[in-house]
Amino acid sequence: MKDFAQIPKSLYKLCDQKKVYEMTEERAKAYDKLKNSLTNAPFLLIPDWKIPLKLYIDACGEELAYAIHQIQIINDKPFEASICFISGEIIPTEARYGEIQMEFLCLV
Numbered sequence: 001m002k003d004f005a006q007i008p009k010s011l012y013k014l015c016d017q018k019k020v021y022e023m024t025e026e027r028a029k030a031y032d033k034l035k036n037s038l039t040n041a042p043f044l045l046i047p048d049w050k051i052p053l054k055l056y057i058d059a060c061g062e063e064l065a066y067a068i069h070q071i072q073i074i075n076d077k078p079f080e081a082s083i084c085f086i087s088g089e090i091i092p093t094e095a096r097y098g099e100i101q102m103e104f105l106c107l108v
Contacts (some may be wrong), residue, residue: 007034009063012089038085045070045081053083059102062095066106078080 010027011034013019047053047070054069065087069078094105 001091006060006063007037008087009089012063038073045072045083047083048072055107056107057103059099059106062090064090064102064106 007030010024014021014023014027023084046085047068051072054071056067056069058065065085067085068083069080070083072079073079090102090105094102097105
């Protein structure tokens with residue numbers, strides 16, 4: 001999913017217990033885009049633990065995201081599909097990391 005880490009960016013602020021919950025138009029659009037992206041994916045696979053997994057990471061300025069994929073045989077053809085999507089917001093200290101450190105942070 002292209003730029004998956006950017007989609008929920010405005011929604012992370014709703015998780016801050018010190019701030020008043022405010023559902024803005026921008027957040028509603030982000031929620032709808034995220035919901036549509038996740039529910040309209042071709043389909044999610046149930047992992048076959050005997051087959052290797054593929055990890056795709058996306059680390060950008062304020063967010064981290066990754067997707068786990070696997071190639072399985074479906075209808076006698078190899079097919080790569082997603083198993084799960086995960087994202088999170090970085091803390092201010094992590095924002096000072098360089099590009100390579102940010103990519104490795106996705107793995108932690």
